[in-house]
Amino acid sequence: MLASWSASCSASFDAAELSTPTTITLRPYHRSHGGVHNAAAVIDLRSDTVTRPTAGMRQAIAAAEVGDEQMREDPSVNALQERAASLLGQEWALFLPTATMANQIALKLHARPGDVLVAEELSHVLIYEFGGPAVHAGVISVGIAGEHGRVTPEQLAAVVRRSAYDVDQRPAVLSLENTHNSAGGTVWPLADLDAIVQVAHEHGLGVHLDGARLINAAVAQGVSPAEIARRCDTVTLCLSKGLGCPLGAILAGPAGMLERAWREKHLFGGAMRQAGVVAAAGLYALDHHVERLADDHRRARHLAEAWHGAGLSVDLERVQTNFVQIDVAPLGLSRQEALDRLRAAGVGLSATIHDSIIRAVTHLDVDDDDVERAAAVVPGALQ
Numbered sequence: 400m401l402a403s404w405s406a407s408c409s410a411s412f413d414a415a416e417l418s419t420p421t422t423i424t425l426r427p428y429h430r431s432h433g434g435v436h437n438a439a440a441v442i443d444l445r446s447d448t449v450t451r452p453t454a455g456m457r458q459a460i461a462a463a464e465v466g467d468e469q470m471r472e473d474p475s476v477n478a479l480q481e482r483a484a485s486l487l488g489q490e491w492a493l494f495l496p497t498a499t500m501a502n503q504i505a506l507k508l509h510a511r512p513g514d515v516l517v518a519e520e521l522s523h524v525l526i527y528e529f530g531g532p533a534v535h536a537g538v539i540s541v542g543i544a545g546e547h548g549r550v551t552p553e554q555l556a557a558v559v560r561r562s563a564y565d566v567d568q569r570p571a572v573l574s575l576e577n578t579h580n581s582a583g584g585t586v587w588p589l590a591d592l593d594a595i596v597q598v599a600h601e602h603g604l605g606v607h608l609d610g611a612r613l614i615n616a617a618v619a620q621g622v623s624p625a626e627i628a629r630r631c632d633t634v635t636l637c638l639s640k641g642l643g644c645p646l647g648a649i650l651a652g653p654a655g656m657l658e659r660a661w662r663e664k665h666l667f668g669g670a671m672r673q674a675g676v677v678a679a680a681g682l683y684a685l686d687h688h689v690e691r692l693a694d695d696h697r698r699a700r701h702l703a704e705a706w707h708g709a710g711l712s713v714d715l716e717r718v719q720t721n722f723v724q725i726d727v728a729p730l731g732l733s734r735q736e737a738l739d740r741l742r743a744a745g746v747g748l749s750a751t752i753h754d755s756i757i758r759a760v761t762h763l764d765v766d767d768d769d770v771e772r773a774a775a776v777v778p779g780a781l782q
Contacts, residue, residue, distance in 0.1 A: 447640045465674075487610075495647070497637075501637075506572060511569075518576075541558055556598055571605065575631070612720065691763065712730075734757055
């Protein structure tokens with residue numbers, strides 16, 4: 400349990416990274432739904448996982464048609480799965496409670512115990528899923544140092560050749576993350592994605608796309624989600640980040656593999672009953688919260704340029720979606736000192752895996768007024 404706000408900032412705020420906070424007496428975080436602004440509230444830029452369902456989404460949840468999901472009779476779940484499969488350019492899709500569960504099931508579909516998982520060394524599946532690849536799939540993980548969250552075909556080929564000499568230590572699966580959390584929400588260029596997938600397939604590896612924020616990548620590149628996802632064998636999509644749902648994720652891929660995934664869903668304890676009440680939120684999000692992600696990206700770019708212009712260490716090249724990273728080392732501050740100062744000034748940011756880097760993440764609970772205020776307040780609080 401985290402004992403204070405300060406301790407709670409020591410980890411990023413993605414679903415797999417959260418611990419349970421105690422009650423704090425500091426002023427509340429600001430929410431912009433309904434257009435009501437509280438100047439005393441803190442602007443919450445810790446993560447896009449902090450969003451609350453909008454009024455329209457709550458109505459969709461309340462009106463959801465439901466059935467028994469374990470019997471495959473929930474009409475809202477079935478509709479979401481069909482919609483997601485089409486959206487991602489895959490044969491079939493499975494609704495799951497979390498994206499971490501989706502990733503872990505995917506690894507089990509691609510690998511046997513003792514096989515090798517290859518991924519960029521700071522990818523979510525390696526650093527924020529609590530050793531799940533070893534615990535659940537029984538795989539050996541090999542991390543590759545990437546650039547902006549990406550690894551090259553040459554790096555992959557070198558690792559695969561090295562692993563192939565070990566008896567029955569078969570390189571089985573490559574996991575790619577798009578957008579890449581620890582790299583600052585960076586996007587895989589399609590040509591680079593094609594090149595790495597080709598090398599993986601040439602060496603007999605399946606390719607799993609951890610696309611928790613895949614829709615952000617698609618919006619940033621001006622392409623359909625399917626244009627990205629169809630290049631990979633399986634893909635995860637999270638519904639509770641930029642899309643604003645209270646929970647839920649999708650695992651999509653070939654029908655045969657996904658039929659196996661249905662069994663794994665039960666083994667993981669992820670089978671539900673009247674799950675249409677949350678699937679309805681996913682359907683609503685796909686109708687109403689996709690195009691608006693461009694607003695999150697625009698606001699992140701505005702923050703980045705304002706902070707960079709004010710002298711903060713912001714790498715503008717990394718600001719490709721809804722993340723902005725600030726390196727506080729040049730300011731002579733520790734990561735925690737910086738977060739504490741910002742919290743006191745009325746803006747909530749969060750830590751990253753990097754020792755001196757903090758992050759801001761824009762989302763649907765943050766509007767233009769919040770961004771303007773944060774753009775002005777943050778430099779003064781840190782400098």
